Amino acid sequence: MTIEINKIAHLTGHQAAIYALAPGTQDHFIFSGSVDCLVVQWNLQTYQYDKIIGRFATPLYAICHIREKQWLLTGGSDGTVHIMDLENNQEIKTLDSHSAQVFNISYSIQTNSIYTLGGDGILAVYSMDSLTLIKLIHLSEDKVRHLDFNYKTSEIAITSGKGNIHILDLNTLLKKMVFPGHQLSSNIARFCPDGKLLLTGGKDGFLNIWDVGSYELITSIQAHEWAIYDIVYNPEATLFATASRDKSIKIWDSKTLELIEIIDRATFDGHQFSVNKLMWSTANDYLISASDDRTIMIWHIQIISTA
Template sequence: MYTIDIALSATLTGHQNPIFSLAKSSHPSHIFSAGNDKGVVEWDLEAGKFKRILCSVPASVYAMELLEERSILVIGLRNGEIWCVDIDKQILVRKMSTERGAVFALKSIPEKGELIAIGEEGVAYVWSLENFDLLYRFRVSTTTVRTIESYPGGNQVAFGDKDGYIHLYDVAEFKAVEKKKIHSMPVTALAASELYLYSGGRDAQLFQLTQKDLSIAQHLTAHMFTVYRILVHPQEAILATISRDKSIKIWERSSLALLKNVSVDRGFDAHRLSINTGMWFNNQLITAGDDKLIKVWNVTFQEK
C-alpha cells in the first residue's frame, strides 16, 4: 500500500476551447494538446510554457498517438481524417481517412508495425507504420467505439463500445477472441497492466477484468459521472482515473483501494469543469478538460 502526496506544479493556459487529447513528444520535456481549437499545441513542461502550434487541422481532435522512433504524431479528427505529422520538420507526412464518422481512438502496435484507428462507425482500420498503407479493415461493433487498449506485449487488443461491450481481438490476424457486456452504459476508458484490463464507463463504474476471458475480478463506483481515462502508472503499482465529475482519483492497482481524491471540493486548485484527458509524464500527472486548462501535478509515493 502507498501513501501519496500530490501538488499542483503548473497550470498551462492558451486553449480557447475544450481539450480532448494529450500526447507525449519525441522531445523529452514536451507534450502536445488538442481539442476543439482545430490546432495541435506543443508545450515545454520544463519551462512551464507554450512552445509552438505544431499544425492547424480542419476539425476537432479526439485522439493522438506518438510514433516515437519516427518522431511522428498521429492525429485523429472529428471529420474522419488521420494526419501523420513529422514533429521535427513540422510537415504533414501522410493523410488517411475512415469511410465515415469521427476517429475517437488510435493505438500503435510496434511489435507488429501497425496502427489501429476506430471511431463513430465501429469499424477498425489498420495501417502499416512503415508506409501508412491500409492493411486491414474489419467491423468490431455495430455502434460507436471510443477506446482501444493493447495488452503488454502487443498480442491482443481490446475495444470498448457504446453499448457497454468490450471486444477482445488477437492481433496476429485480428480475429475475435471474446466479447462481453461489462457496462450498463458506453465504455469510455480502457487500460491494461501486466495482470489486468481496467474498464471505465459512462455509468461511472471501474472494472478490473482478467485479461484472458474478461471475467470480473473487482468493480466499484469510481466517480459520480463518466470515467474518461484510466491511467496506469508506468512504474508504480497505482492507476489514476479522471472524470466528468471534475475529480482525479488515484487507486492501488491490485486492490483498487482509493489512495487520493483530488478536486476543488477537497481543497485543491483543480479543474472546475469536466476532465477529459490525462497522461503520466514520469511522476507528473497531466490533466486537461472543458475548462481549457492543462494542469501539471507533482506526485510523490511512499510505500507503507
C-alpha cells in the same frame, strides 16, 4: 498507502475543450489536441506553451506521436487522420477510412501497424511502412472509443458505445471474445503493466476489474459520479489514476485497488469541468490532466509511506 499531491502548473491557451494528450519529441515535452483545431507543444521544464505544431480544419479528438518516426497523427471530427512529419514540418499522408469522428489513434512497433477507432464503429489498421490500409473491422453499430495492447497475451482490448468490450488477437486481428463491460457505454480499457488484469471505465461511472484470460469480472467499483474517460498507471505501476466527467481525478493503489485520494476543485484547486484525458509522464513522474475547462494541469504525486 499515503501520498502527497502538489499542483505544479496550470497551463492555459487553448480556446476549447481538450480531449487529447501525447508524449512530445523529448521527455520534457507534451502535445495537446483540442476542439479549437490546434495541436500545441508544452514544456514541462518551464511549464509554458512552447509552440503550435499544427492548425487543422476540424476539431481534434485524438492525437498520437510515433517517436520512432517523428510523426504526429491527428484525428478529427470529419473522420480523417493527418500524419505530419515533425522533422520536416509537413503533412505526408491523410488517412480517410472513417465516416465519423476519430476517437483513438494508437500504434504498435511489434506489429508495425497504426490503429484508429471511429464514431462509425470501425477499427482501421494500417501498415506503418507503407501507410496503406491492412484491414477494416466493423465492430459495433455505435462508436468505438479506445484500445489498449496486452503484449503478454498478444491481445487488443477495444471499448464500444454499446457497452461491450472486444478482445482481438494482436497478430491475426481475429475476434477472441466480446462481453458486456458497462451499462450505456464502455469508454476506456487499460491493461495493467503485468498483463494480468484489464481495467475498464464506463459512462455508468463504474471502474471494473477483469481477469485476463477468462475475462471474468473480479470486482466492480462505483468510482465516480459520472462517466469515466481515462485510466493511466504511473511509471512504477504502484498507482493508477481515473478521470471523470464529474470533474475529478482519483488516485488508486494498484495492488489493493483502494482509493487513496481525490483531486478536485475543492481539495486541490482542480479542474472546473469534465476531466477528459490523463497522461503519466516519465519526466519527474508528473500526472498531466486535460479538461473541458480548456486547461492542462500538472501534478506531482509522491508516495510518502506504505502500510
